[in-house]
Amino acid sequence: MSRFADIVFALPLPQAYTYAVPDEWAAAARPGVRARAPLGPKTAAGIIVRVHDQPPAGASLKPLLDVLDPEPIIPPDILDLAGRLSRRFFSSWGELLRPAVPPALSGASSMKVSLTEPGRAALAAGSLSREEARIAGLLAIKEHSPSFFKRKSVAAGGPAVLSRLIRKGFAETRTVEKKAVRRAVPAVLKFPVQMDLDFSIHEAAARAAADVAAAANKGRFLSRLFFGPPDRRASAYLACVRDVLARGRQVLFLYPEIGMSEAVSAAFASGVGERIVLLHSRLTPREREAARLRTAGAAPLVVAGPRSALFTPLERLGLIIVDEESDDSFLQTESPVYDARIGARMRAETAAVPLVFGAEAPTVEAFERARRDGGLVTMAGIEPPVRAVVVDDRTEPGLLADPLRQRLAANLAARKRTILFARRRGYAAFLLCPRCGHVPRCPRCDIALTLHQRERRLLCRYCSETEPAPSACPRCGGRIWEPRGAGVEAVAEEVREKLPAARLAVFDSETLRTREARDKVLTRFAGGAIDVLVATPLLAHQPGVPAASLIGILNPEQGLGQSDFRAGQRTFVEIRRFLRFLDRSDPGAEAVLQTSLPDHPLLAAAAAGDYEGFFAAEIEYRRMLGYPPFAAMAEIALWGRDAPALERKARELAAQIRRMGIGEVLGPAEIRAAGDRGMQLVAKAAEASALDAVLAAALPPVKGRKTVARYD
DNA sequence: CAGGAATTAGCC
């Protein structure tokens, strides 16, 4: 009889806790059931992940109080998957299990804080203290949840200052009932897009689909990358899926949370029909429960959903597909951190089922791996890829280079739709005093403050510090500011000035805060009531964006400047994603990539749709610098205020990891984010498992706040 | 140096 149970909680706790199992619960305490147990001064419900007979070493022992389920609510394979992901990403096992737990009936409201009229007046009059003005400035831009102010990145002392503002009547809280989505999306979606799908697949794809189906049938792991445009991938997926369903097995289909790539979903809707269960963020709790019940049986189904669908329990899993593999949304960066692509590989390997990745512009890592393993399946498009004209903006005075402006005017005259993509929200990335070169910076984070013209405020995009935009330069007293690094507001202003007849809308998270507002703008754009959308990359993650006859991409080279080994990859993928909105049914449709680096090979490759050209250069760069996929890598950051102590701790950790003898340890180097000081180490190893083992041994003893990012 | 506010460690 098992006398101990390991329990995980849906809290950011790094490990499982061991409890004694009282005799009365000995039979009921099984892996996968919920149990209530004492945790600190309170009790909490968690999930039993293991029962055993090994008394825990050292740690104190308390008995669990109650077993809440007669039967396991989570099957062993999902418990194990979440456990392995938590160890890989140093995140919470219990939090990872949350999407696998049947939807609870709690937490139906949330709190919002907003500024009152007296608060606005006090802020404008400057009668608030520095700290109060900072918090009030944030609230002036938009309302926030109280927990927003608890985030370290927002403000030290945020909660206290906030309660003072509330006490003085300058701010107020209100409870927002979480309302069920009124317009329910049916479980089987009907897709508005009409397209002629070419279901004939060419030979290489047909052969690959046959391989995948055969592996699914034999219960064998196999990994393939379907490299090609959405319509081609869709027909290849469908061929695999039909076969797997016909053998009575289930398919897990993961897609990024961008509607769903429309060609793929349309193909699924017509090819699989009723046997698809779509999981997505617009489901109401009732629909979510209905979907869960449908997936709970052994019926052959396609379960399609975003990254969290990875944790859907399935009795008869036969195939996993991850479409749009290079989309950033597969990596969850907030707690619990995990990468659904890595999780999909783990799940496919353990379940002994084939794994199919698909993308038109895959990650360098996936492409290299597929090439090496012979898993690459190239599917040429029916049409050649969209090509963008590259335009040099260095000699142009305004934000829109002349060739782009002319095309915009012509497109407007023809009453056709235009989308202009700018990289930033707000008005300008930063202000520059042309007289002395001064740039207002955040006093805590040292990065340039963003100008928000409408509120006349400067905002730090790291820590949300805000202050009124200064009228005169604090250094030289100059009265003229030059806004640099165009945001959507500035681009919109220029279009209005140069082309007053254009009916224009700004599409960013600040202008359009709710889903309803976003849908409304898209409907008007589709219906011809809006000619030009000036959008941040947010637009590319919306469902139902109509195609446009002119796409302008403004200065994507800004994304290349980040000191991140994946900046090139991200920029390429983003440009190709923007270009997808080009209306290919219009023979006069054009795309323009405006840049101050017109000769940059990555931009040229992105404009031409030359993935292989991009890959050849990028993989060489990764090889030379020893980045993934040529090494497994971890960025370890230690955070704190006491700089000397921090540095000592970081050096010790670096030495410790070096002693354990893995590939390479770089640093520690000083980093700053959100007003915090940190020291960062980079550890690299040839083998991912070796790196994970070293980190698992070296990290837990390190006290204090730390973050780990792991890449392969 | 009190007394409260802010931050952080620990939760089995």
Place this chain on the structure above:
DNA sequence: GCTAATTCCTGA
């Protein structure tokens, strides 16, 4: 995430 313990800070 919540609470208790610890550290920090203000103001005399």
